[in-house]
Amino acid sequence: MSDYDYDLFVIGAGSGGTRASRVSAAYGAKVAVAEEYRVGGTCVIRGCVPKKLLVYGAHFAEDLKDARRFGWDVPDCSFDWSVLRDNVLADVDRLNGLYTHGLENNGVDILLERATVTGPHEVTLASGRVVTAKVILIATGAHPHVPEFEGSEHGITSNEVFHLPTLPKRILIAGGGYIANEFAGIFNEFGSHVTLVNRTDVILRGYDHSVRDRLLQISITKGIDFRFHSEFRRIEKLESGAFRVELSKYEPIEVDCVLFATGRVPNTRGLGLAEVGVELDAQGAIKVDADNRSTIDSIYAVGDVTNRIQLTPIAIREGQAFADTLFGGNPRQVDYHCVPSAVFSHPPIGAVGMTESEARNKLGSVKVYMSDFRAMKNVLADRNERSLYKMVCDGVTGKVVGLHMIGPDAPEILQAAAVAVKAGLTKQAFDDTVALHPSMAEELVLLK
Incomplete structure (x- = not known):
């Protein structure tokens, strides 16, 4: 019988914490997770998911106007913020329920209260209850930075x-x-x-x-x-x-x-980490090694609280690697090379690999290929908005080291193209691929 209440105690039920909790429990570990707000974390509750729904809503402003150029008799439309807001928040509630059920179905104990670390193997809850665990995982994420000035x-x-x-x-x-x-x-x-x-x-x-x-x-x-x-x-x-x-x-x-x-600041204040010997950097992030272990052997951290790459898919992979390594008998580490990212602006941006400046500084010899064009839909809509695709290649080997795109659906197109960049394919491999016409994505295999 274990000398501890739990094999794993997780503080924070965001993307990284829920993945680590659920997978560890599926491997047979006795797991508890403490969450002081709502299960799901920043991404699901107050971040990328509800924001992307607002982005979808915002796109209708231009789509409704453009529809007239395509023959649709669209009357002047008004926008009701409260309808979109409430529908988005209702979907957040749905996702919160799904994340909660996912943990419960794997036998994870969910404790909806704040927890602080009071020892290498000890956590104290806001209710005063003291819990022990063989391993503690910090997955508390980050919070928005607010500058200090009058007002x-x-x-x-x-x-x-x-x-x-x-x-x-x-x-x-x-x-x-x-x-x-x-x-x-x-x-x-x-x-x-x-x-x-x-x-x-x-x-x-x-x-x-x-x-x-x-x-x-x-x-x-x-x-x-x-x-x-x-x-x-x-x-x-x-x-x-x-x-x-x-x-x-x-x-x-x-x-x-x-x-x-x-900007966003790691959520470590008041967690008791420094008091038990966990080393933090100047921004308050937890210092960890490649296996997500802190300076205390029994305390680990994943996600934004480590301030490595503040992206939800990274937190999820770190949580998975943590569970596989400690409880699954399959040691794994996250590869941070060539991580794709997107900006859901209007129009959106997708990017992976090195920028042109980074490539010139690192490689010296670089070849850059670009396409500056208007999407077919924008042409008929009489919308003078141009897309830009840019491919950065090693000037000696022809290997694609960076792809950068701005235009309609750029993130959707970039995700597939990122596989090619991650695999180390060359510009010739793109050139050898037949274009899918007519599409915006075909510009990737027609770059000059």
Whole structure:
């Protein structure tokens, strides 16, 4: 009989924590997971899933207008934020139930309360109950960063944006990353006037300069305002309920909502980790080795709380590798090379591998192939919006080391193409593949 209450105690029932819990229990481990909010985590409850549903909703703004060019007698349509909001939240409830049932069906004990680490093998719950476990897994994710300045408490984050009581007529979004640009596109399509404020003049840092410049150009054309090289001075709430925002280098502006999308911080504060000897980095992330083990042998961590790559599929793979290694007798490590990513902006971006700049710095000899075109649908719709596909290749071997795309359905196309990049195929392999015509994806095998 075990000397511990559980073989595995997981703190956090997000994507990584639920995968690790469910698979470990399926291997025969006695598992408990503590979650202080809702089962499903950021992605399912207040992140990529509800956001993608808003993206779908936002696409109808252009689709309804374009339909007239295709012969459909579409009347002027109005948008009801409350209908979409409530339907999205109802789907979140459905997914929360599915994740909960998935854990229960595998025999995982779900404890809906906060847990802190009080020893290498000990966890204390908010109720005061002390639980012991042979292994503890931290999968608490991350939370939105809110900058500190006078009046910053008047802003909201991506956690609250899905619950807005009304659609803001004017919204200011702080940040230049994927969350900022995604919500800028969403609210712009819904009819809000969007102003995006960023400390630099670079959006989507880490993405290839060609696709991010194209998104900036298209976003400006769509009516999104950008205030670059600017920082917040003050937010004042007015009697009207609106907010007066004072920025450096610009005149104050009045908006109905301020949304902070300025990065995410690992959720380690108050968990008792440092007190038991778990080493954290300067951002508060848990330092782990390739097997997800912290500086304490019995304590592991997966997902955003480690701040390696903050993506849901990465957290899931880390949770799977953890369970396989510790309880499945199949040691595995996650390969972080060539991880695809997407920005669900308007239009969306898909990317995998090295940017052109990274490739030139690392490889020296590089060949770049590009296609700059209008999607067939946009041509007939009389929408002057151009897509851009870019392939970065090793100049000596011809191996494709990066693919970067912006245009309709770019993430859907990129996912399949990412397999080829991950497999180390060459430009010649793309050239040898017959084009699927007429499609946007065929541009990948016609690049010059």
